[in-house]
Amino acid sequence: MAVTDVTGRGEAGPATIVELPEGVAVTKLDELVSWCRKNSLWPMPFATACCGIELMATGASRHDLARFGAEVFRFSPRQCDLMIVAGRVVMKMLPVLQRIWQQMPEPKWCISMGACASTGGVFDTYSVVQGIDRFLPVDVYTPGCPPRPEQLIQSIIDLQEKIQREGTLFCREFDAPSRQQPPMALRERGRGIRD
Amino acid sequence: MSHPGGLAHDEPWPYLWTMNFGPQHPATHTTLRLVLKLDGERVVDAMPDIGFLHSGFEKLGEHLDYNQYVTVTDRMNYVSPMANNVAWHLAVEKLLGIETPPRCQSIRVIVAELARISDHLLCLGAMGLDTGAFTHFIYAFNPREQISDIFEALCGARFTNSYTRVGGLMYDASPNAIEMIRDFLKQLPKTLSDMERLMNRNRIFVDRMKGVGVLSKAEAINRGCSGPIARASGVTRDLRKNEPYLNYRDFDFNVCCAEGGDCYARYLVRLAEIRESLKIIHQAVENLPAGPVNVVGTGPFFGEKTFFANQSRSENTDLSPSASRVILPDKKAVFSTIEGLISHFELVMANRGFRTPCEEIYCATEAPNGELGFYIVGDGGPRAYRARCRPPSFVHFALFPHLIRGHTIGDVVAVLGSLNIIAAELDR
Amino acid sequence: MMDSRVIQQLQTAFPNLTASEFRGQTRVVAPVESIHEVLETLKEKFAFDLLVDITCVDYLYYPDAEDRFGLVYLLANAETGRRITVRCFVNDTDPTVPSVVGLWKGANWLEREVWDMFGVRFDGHPDLRRILLPEEFTAHPLRKDYPLQGRGERHNFPVITRAEG
Numbered sequence: 001m002a003v004t005d006v007t008g009r010g011e012a013g014p015a016t017i018v019e020l021p022e023g024v025a026v027t028k029l030d031e032l033v034s035w036c037r038k039n040s041l042w043p044m045p046f047a048t049a050c051c052g053i054e055l056m057a058t059g060a061s062r063h064d065l066a067r068f069g070a071e072v073f074r075f076s077p078r079q080c081d082l083m084i085v086a087g088r089v090v091m092k093m094l095p096v097l098q099r100i101w102q103q104m105p106e107p108k109w110c111i112s113m114g115a116c117a118s119t120g121g122v123f124d125t126y127s128v129v130q131g132i133d134r135f136l137p138v139d140v141y142t143p144g145c146p147p148r149p150e151q152l153i154q155s156i157i158d159l160q161e162k163i164q165r166e167g168t169l170f171c172r173e174f175d176a177p178s179r180q181q182p183p184m185a186l187r188e189r190g191r192g193i194r195d
Numbered sequence: 196m197s198h199p200g201g202l203a204h205d206e207p208w209p210y211l212w213t214m215n216f217g218p219q220h221p222a223t224h225t226t227l228r229l230v231l232k233l234d235g236e237r238v239v240d241a242m243p244d245i246g247f248l249h250s251g252f253e254k255l256g257e258h259l260d261y262n263q264y265v266t267v268t269d270r271m272n273y274v275s276p277m278a279n280n281v282a283w284h285l286a287v288e289k290l291l292g293i294e295t296p297p298r299c300q301s302i303r304v305i306v307a308e309l310a311r312i313s314d315h316l317l318c319l320g321a322m323g324l325d326t327g328a329f330t331h332f333i334y335a336f337n338p339r340e341q342i343s344d345i346f347e348a349l350c351g352a353r354f355t356n357s358y359t360r361v362g363g364l365m366y367d368a369s370p371n372a373i374e375m376i377r378d379f380l381k382q383l384p385k386t387l388s389d390m391e392r393l394m395n396r397n398r399i400f401v402d403r404m405k406g407v408g409v410l411s412k413a414e415a416i417n418r419g420c421s422g423p424i425a426r427a428s429g430v431t432r433d434l435r436k437n438e439p440y441l442n443y444r445d446f447d448f449n450v451c452c453a454e455g456g457d458c459y460a461r462y463l464v465r466l467a468e469i470r471e472s473l474k475i476i477h478q479a480v481e482n483l484p485a486g487p488v489n490v491v492g493t494g495p496f497f498g499e500k501t502f503f504a505n506q507s508r509s510e511n512t513d514l515s516p517s518a519s520r521v522i523l524p525d526k527k528a529v530f531s532t533i534e535g536l537i538s539h540f541e542l543v544m545a546n547r548g549f550r551t552p553c554e555e556i557y558c559a560t561e562a563p564n565g566e567l568g569f570y571i572v573g574d575g576g577p578r579a580y581r582a583r584c585r586p587p588s589f590v591h592f593a594l595f596p597h598l599i600r601g602h603t604i605g606d607v608v609a610v611l612g613s614l615n616i617i618a619a620e621l622d623r
Numbered sequence: 624m625m626d627s628r629v630i631q632q633l634q635t636a637f638p639n640l641t642a643s644e645f646r647g648q649t650r651v652v653a654p655v656e657s658i659h660e661v662l663e664t665l666k667e668k669f670a671f672d673l674l675v676d677i678t679c680v681d682y683l684y685y686p687d688a689e690d691r692f693g694l695v696y697l698l699a700n701a702e703t704g705r706r707i708t709v710r711c712f713v714n715d716t717d718p719t720v721p722s723v724v725g726l727w728k729g730a731n732w733l734e735r736e737v738w739d740m741f742g743v744r745f746d747g748h749p750d751l752r753r754i755l756l757p758e759e760f761t762a763h764p765l766r767k768d769y770p771l772q773g774r775g776e777r778h779n780f781p782v783i784t785r786a787e788g
């Protein structure tokens with residue numbers, strides 16, 4: 001163990017540099033945890049419509065989501081930490097979606113895949129929910145109708161970055177006030193009744 | 196052995212289990228919900244609950260014009276969007292009385308058959324997946340990707356194509372795309388025989404499929420079945436033969452039927468249909484007629500009494516429009532000539548567009564899943580007054596309780612897989 | 624020519640039947656009182672054994688329309704593919720037509736859908752519930768006086784935030 005002057009001011013400060021044995025790295029616990037989390041996302045494919053087929057294509061042979069550590073599709077919400085909402089969500093389906101979201105253990109993230117899940121897409125009709133973010137927290141929006149598999153993979157990579165950047169061991173990042181509120185449009189209009 | 200509760204063996208069970216299946220379940224593919232009444236493992240009754248994807252397609256059809264609505268039909272049977280595009284515009288053209296040129300018809304046949312192949316591949320793959328054969332699914336997905344590539348070469352979108360237009364197509368098929376189709380025709384048979392060898396005599400698969408979900412011929416007709424499901428029960432009806440649309444008349448192909456009416460028969464019929472589709476595509480590609488893909492000149496539509504969209508009914512006297520009144524002009528013409536631009540706007544602006552007869556028409560095609568028809572009511576304007584879609588999945592899912600009664604709960608996924616229910620088409 | 628014979632025979636049996644043709648499709652309009660009989664005759668006597676579709680059109684804003692709802696029955700023969708369209712008209716305040724589930728079991732869901740979307744009641748239907756929309760929905764959305772974007776039903780849900788997750 002060697003003690004050096006790291007302040008550069010000629011004072012023998014308390015700071016020490018510890019020479020680590022080979023194969024040992026030092027990091028913050030938060031970062032280590034985030035690193036683990038981001039590389040083992042277990043998606044819950046909430047595939048309702050056409051986007052679901054592209055989601056299947058993403059998991060199937062050519063695009064192979066396994067390369068990015070997120071291939072373990074689990075159909076039980078209890079085992080998942082990433083919900084991919086692929087396709088339009090309609091009146092009858094929304095309570096189901098919310099229930100499934102609530103059944104997933106923390107920490108959990110949500111990708112809204114495709115125009116319909118994010119905004120209602122081409123279906124500005126009486127029964128289609130105009131964007132699931134009105135009723136659920138969403139982390140990443142994937143544009144496209146349907147998004148290409150590459151795009152979905154990109155949004156998973158983005159989510160991984162996000163997890164690495166702000167993740168903490170006890171998920172304090174989810175407590176931020178900005179994340180507690182529904183999107184702006186809803187806050188201004190009460191329940192989000194647009195028309 | 197006596198039952199718990201001190202019942203003797205032959206006494207009836209005092210209660211039945213009720214089990215909820217779906218709407219979020221991997222084997223329901225998308226969003227079907229079943230409430231099963233179980234006696235032990237035996238399904239006594241099943242009550243399908245649908246509408247979890249009802250997004251108002253038909254209402255939307257009353258608010259979009261005949262060319263716009265094709266984008267929505269893409270999303271109807273999203274496993275084979277091309278087949279829907281073709282069906283929709285065939286119906287519109289029938290309403291208008293337009294006959295498309297031979298090249299357009301051949302290309303439409305090619306894309307419709309490619310769509311059939313990709314639909315059947317997904318269905319077969321998913322049947323394998325549901326019964327525990329993941330490899331089968333992966334095998335089936337690879338050619339599907341190839342088909343997506345072909346579609347991308349044809350129209351720029353791999354999935355939601357919107358390839359057809361009233362009286363024609365968005366683009367002509369490029370030589371490159373034709374080459375890709377030829378390649379695909381060479382490669383698919385190998386994959387198919389791989390899939391066949393994997394499953395056709397696989398004990399587990401056959402045991403789970405044979406004798407399960409039997410549908411008799413009489414029931415199939417009484418319940419309005421069509422497509423592979425009816426043909427697996429011995430109904431020989433195939434709209435491509437019975438009432439040939441496009442130029443199916445010119446191709447040599449067989450209608451694939453089976454007698455069994457069970458899940459295995461449906462599996463075999465779908466598999467055989469892929470090979471027939473390959474035959475059709477092969478003939479169509481090799482004999483692709485030259486010439487324009489869009490309607491030119493005049494057809495019967497132009498001589499008939501039809502109405503301007505923005506005129507009252509009494510003014511329908513002067514009617515000698517040219518074909519440009521129906522066909523969206525070439526994009527190049529739109530961007531580089533004033534005439535093209537004007538005729539483009541004449542067609543796409545609100546309150547413009549072409550005129551339709553005040554009439555009603557039903558036009559059906561043989562979609563991968565069965566008879567896909569559109570019932571269109573024209574009111575003279577550029578939008579359909581009513582755009583009803585006759586969805587095969589809707590009719591077929593109604594069969595489900597009939598097919599599953601008496602089988603075990605493990606057969607639920609086998610029967611569902613063999614019916615190939617597409618939720619968006621089911622609920623619209 | 625086959626069809627004209629069918630029409631003739633039908634018209635002798637049911638005198639107030641009107642027939643027309645458009646682009647090769649034969650269509651008959653029957654009064655609502657005899658619609659069930661007409662369909663039954665077509666099925667039993669003329670071998671239109673396949674019920675392809677039942678649907679409805681709301682003619683509220685249709686130019687020159689006299690009746691509000693037009694029911695459409697599409698029939699076909701499973702062997703030959705011959706088709707016929709049968710129609711009948713009903714009007715407001717509880718439009719009702721007899722159910723054909725007794726003739727074709729496949730009619731069950733199709734009639735439920737028409738009820739759900741248009742509010743046309745089918746007399747004698749075994750289980751006339753909503754099929755596509757939730758049970759608590761009050762309107763019939765394919766009626767022409769219902770707006771495309773609905774009346775706010777699609778937004779009527781609780782919001783889940785991160786904290787409640």
Ligand code: SF4
Nearest residue numbers: 050087114115116145
């Ligand atoms: S975004 Fe497009 S592809 Fe995805 S579900 Fe909606 S309509 Fe389908």
